[in-house]
Amino acid sequence: MTLPDLGPLWLTLHLAAVTTILLLICGTPLAWWLSQTRSRVKPIVEALTALPLVLPPTVLGFYLLVLFSPTSTFGGFWVRVTGETLTFSFTGLVIASMLYSLPFTVQPLQAAFESIGRTPMEAAAMLRASPLDRFATVAAPMAKRGFLTAAVLTFAHTLGEFGVVLMVGGNIPGKTKVISIAIYEHVETINYADAHVLAAILLVFSFTTLVMVYTINRRYPVGGRA
Amino acid sequence: MLNVDITLNYKDFALNIAQSFPASGVTALFGRSGSGKSTLLRVIAGLELNATGRIAWGDDVWQDARHRTPPHKRGLGYVFQDTRLFPHLTVAQNLSYADKRAQNHPGPSMDDVITALDLAPLLPRHPATLSGGEQSRCAIGRALLTRPRMLLMDEPLAALDATRKAEILPYLERLRDNIGTPILYVSHQMAEVTRLANHLMLIDKGQITHAGPLETLLADPATAPALGARDVGAVITATLTAQDSDGLSRLTCATGPIYLPHIDAPLGARLRIRILAQDVIIARTAPTGLSALNILPATVTSLHPDGASTLVQLHAGTDQILARITTRSATALALAPGTPCFAILKTAAVAPAHIGDQPNLVPHTKL
Incomplete structure (x- = not known):
């Protein structure tokens, strides 16, 4: 048995890693704001954040395709600034994945921040800690399980992305041909052997990751009794 | 001198306080549960964002119509009723959390506090493994290490049984006599208050009804209704x-x-x-x-x-x-x-x- 082309696997891991890192950076402030705010727009922002959960990926993909098109304002602006189009590019795929996986980052983080409550943050404030200091030294360490869950879910969810990629990225080897697309293509061409290998890799990888997360979560609870 | 002139309105409760608090000794705020004494501490600390009015420490205005100093810049120490030690840190790390952020302020050293409150054996432990009395001692130590201008204590002994209380009270008496830091001490236990306080303020339904030196106030029959028959x-x-x-x-x-x-x-x-x-x-x-x-x-x-x-x-x-x-x-x-x-x-x-x-x-x- 020969291995199929593993290019789509590496591309998928690359995309998932970039998406996860960027989403943790952008999603953390959003999740923190949602967990603390008493603003009236909170439900609207929450709904927007959760939208990718219920929207068919093709709908999200369709709107993004329209938005990314060089003839649109945003797409045209992007072409003028970077010289590249967003459609059918890796960058476009990253942006699409970030939107698609946003709830998988924001919701676990928001839940983790909310479960900490106000009281430890008040205690830190009374120990002369500034808001940023309080976040870094109290909220973030106490929410470390939330970060772990968010990172793993985002990563795993991006691995399985299909519909959005198909709409926005197409199927360009080395650029936008991710593993789920490759599997689909193998099945379409009745190349079940290669489809089996890629599918098995994805299955084993996802399962192993989840087992690791649950093990770590069990072994290192917050405030562990070392 | 801490000057407070504030109003805070909730649906079924209003706090109206216009009072000066002495900047020395222990001032006890005594009142029933729900009288607003803990809320007053939170207002002074800047944790109640709905409070309106003016709060000033000497010439230093912490709150007025235009301005509000955030809690972490008021230089206050706070001992919460539920201790609020950080669960993800050891006792030593909890103490140094305060110590590190108060390096430029005069006050007791880490060693002073550890000795005064007998914290040495507890240092490597996590708060979850400590008894109630041990947690209280750590929380008091941590608040002292912020080297505050004033220490706010919200019923620090309320969660403890009589034996534990008797263990901690001598520590508090020692602190009162040996540090210059003024203490605002909230309690609904008159026995505790009479052991610790120099000044007494009685609070009822969100208002301070009597204030003065403890001996004078307790000997004043006018305070009897506020104290209740058993505590006179x-x-x-x-x-x-x-x-x-x-x-x-x-x-x-x-x-x-x-x-x-x-x-x-x-x-x-x-x-x-x-x-x-x-x-x-x-x-x-x-x-x-x-x-x-x-x-x-x-x-x-x-x-x-x-x-x-x-x-x-x-x-x-x-x-x-x-x-x-x-x-x-x-x-x-x-x-x-x-x-x-x-x-x-x-x-x-x-x-x-x-x-x-x-x-x-x-x-x-x-x-």
Whole structure:
């Protein structure tokens, strides 16, 4: 048995890693704001954040395709600034994945921040800690399980992305041909052997990751009794 | 001096406070649960964002119509009722969290605090593994290490049983006498308050009803309704002069000796003793053939009848004593202001929890 082309696997891991890192950076402030705010727009922002959960990926993909098109304002602006189009590019795929996986980052983080409550943050404030200091030294360490869950879910969810990629990225080897697309293509061409290998890799990888997360979560609870 | 003039309105509760708080000694805020005492501490700390009005520490305005200093810049220490130690940090890390952020402020060192509160054996442990009393000590230590201008303590002993309380109180007395930091101490336990405080403020339904030096306020019959019948009682000051072989301690107060069950304190110690009004009996003539050992000559200052019972204020030398007797007895004894009489105090009636060191008002900087 020969291995199929593993290019789509590496591309998928690359995309998932970039998406996860960027989403943790952008999603953390959003999740923190949602967990603390008493603003009236909170439900609207929450709904927007959760939208990718219920929207068919093709709908999200369709709107993004329209938005990314060089003839649109945003797409045209992007072409003028970077010289590249967003459609059918890796960058476009990253942006699409970030939107698609946003709830998988924001919701676990928001839940983790909310479960900490106000009281430890008040205690830190009374120990002369500034808001940023309080976040870094109290909220973030106490929410470390939330970060772990968010990172793993985002990563795993991006691995399985299909519909959005198909709409926005197409199927360009080395650029936008991710593993789920490759599997689909193998099945379409009745190349079940290669489809089996890629599918098995994805299955084993996802399962192993989840087992690791649950093990770590069990072994290192917050405030562990070392 | 801390000046507070604030209003805070909630649906079923309003806090209206216009009061100056002394910048020395221990000021106790005493009131029932729900009276607003904890909320007042939160307002002073800047944690209640809905409070309106003005708060200033000397010339330093913390809150007025245009400006609000955030809590972490007010330089206050706060001991929360539920300790709020950080669960993800050890005791040592909890202490250094405060210490690191207060490097530029004068006050006790890490070693001073660890020694004063006996924290050394607890340092490597996580808060979840500590007993309630140990957690309280750590929380108090952590608050001290912020080297605050004022320490706010919100019922730091409320979660502890009587034994644990008795363990912590001596630490608090030591802190009061050895650090210059003023303390605002919230409690609904009068025994605790009389042991610790120099100043007393009574708070009821979101308003301060009485404020003044503790001895004066407790001897004032006007505060009786706010305290509740069981908690009415003046404090007297006495010096421990002898430990008798039969297990009694002999103390000298303004009008003579009194005897109390053994008090564990060095000879010469100045003690403050709380005498509940319900434990005092009044006689017009010096009684004989009576089991009570403590018979103090006194003079009636005023009478305050309230239905079947009457609160009698007496002065015995420089001390004030309150006695609660029946209105019928007050009439039968023909008590009136100026009447000489004897205040009889049963030796065993004074609970150990009601005896504490007389607060030392000279502030020291070292623990």
